[in-house]
Amino acid sequence: MSTYLITGATGGLGSSVVEHLSKNKKPSEIAVLVRDAASDQAKEYQSKGFEVRVADYDTKEKLIEAFKNIEILYFVSGSNIDSRTVQHKNVVDAAIQAGVQHVLYTSAGRKDESQNSPVAVVMDAHVKTENCLKDSGMAYTILRHNLYTEVIALFLGEKEALLQSKTVFLPTGDGKTAFALRDDLAEAGALILKDAAQHQNKIYTLDGPEAIDFRKVAQILSDITEEEINYVSPDVDTFKTTMASNGVPEDIIGMMLGFSLGIAQGEFNSESKDLEYLLGRKPRAVANLLEQIYA
């Protein structure tokens, strides 16, 4: 019988949590939640001996079924910004009804919880879900992830494009972010799952090793590529028109703008040592991943 259930197991974070947890627990103790049982990933989990359970955050009844006999849930936040407040409530309600004892929730670090924050649209569901969990009667562990280091590559695009423009072009001003590798965040989550009782009703702020601005990111990229990569922080209108003229879709421009202005405002400027404490080593630096992508 499975003790643990990892949601989002077909995604980057969830699959990495399963991999790390498997170093200490048998596959028979770990269940994974998927939306599509016929997917290659679901079949691969099954072939490795993990119990595959199927549900969507949209359907509470299926979630209750999927959470039966699970003690500890690693709950990966949903990716649909518009619907995830309701989806997350479904997950928490279903966990209560199924008798789950402890939920780890992947939240996000932030400073300003008001609607004035440029990232309010992203943070809103996290704040509500954290409150829901605190009121649930279940034990909880809230993992306030900083931005993934992987987000830098999402913003900057592929190596060829970067080497052509030789410019980091983002309206992030002098704002600093303590980017953390997604795999380090997953490893910390798996270590908490292993000794879950020690981490009940705790909130961890999970930051990378240092908060850096995008001038520093450009410097790191210059060292890696042996080209001079400049940093330009345009005003909002220039950013929007430049991105649109390069064919970037409007919703992506909006997402990049929100995060950039959040970074400029210091929303992700945090240097908590919680991640280092949980990992028992320094989290990996930004250069570690950028080398793999841009060298």
Ligand SMILES: NC(=O)c1ccc[n+]([C@@H]2O[C@H](COP(=O)([O-])OP(=O)(O)OC[C@H]3O[C@@H](n4cnc5c(N)ncnc54)[C@H](OP(=O)(O)O)[C@@H]3O)[C@@H](O)[C@H]2O)c1
């Ligand atoms: N801190 C950061 O910088 C950062 C960056 C990006 C995202 N995030 C957040 O962190 C989460 C995990 O990141 P990631 O990189 O692992 O994302 P990802 O690779 O896109 O994986 C998301 C996972 O969530 C599952 N999922 C999404 N909506 C669902 C629903 N309605 N019901 C059930 N499962 C659902 C997906 O299932 P399918 O495979 O079926 O789609 C997938 O397994 C994201 O969902 C997002 O909330 C944080």
